Amino acid sequence: MGLGGCIILIAVGAILTFATDWDMQGVNLDLVGVIFMIVGLIGVTTFSSIARRRRVVMPPSTPVIDEEGHHHHYRRDGYSDGYGV
Template sequence: MGLGGCIILIAVGAILAFATNWHLNGVDLHLVGFILMVVGLIGVATFSSIARRRRVVMPPAPVVEEERHHHHHRDGYGDGYGI
């Protein structure tokens, strides 16, 4: 489950816990809402810690400049052929 799924769990849990007054026999919807919110928060914490561990900062690669020798040929053949 990704970050979006965890946020949906939190939202559905908050709706069940705070915005409903339905009554089902044998089911406490407010408790179910709180449980969903807690599971969603645990998921967000887990997801963020995994994402933080994956984000490894690599040092910048050294820049290697090639030294090129430019030979100027008047005949237009710069590769050595036709000299």
């Protein structure tokens, strides 16, 4: 279950707990809503901790020296590919 599924669980749990007054025989919808919210919060914290560990830090781009000794730097601005130069 991804982050979206966890958020949906929290939302459904909040709706069941706070916005409904249905009475079902043998089912406490307030408790079910609280359980959904707790499971959703556990999922969000687990997902965010895993995503924080997987974050990849890109090393800075290094200059390339051609045969004439001129320095060329890689630019990631979208304009260094030959258009608009």
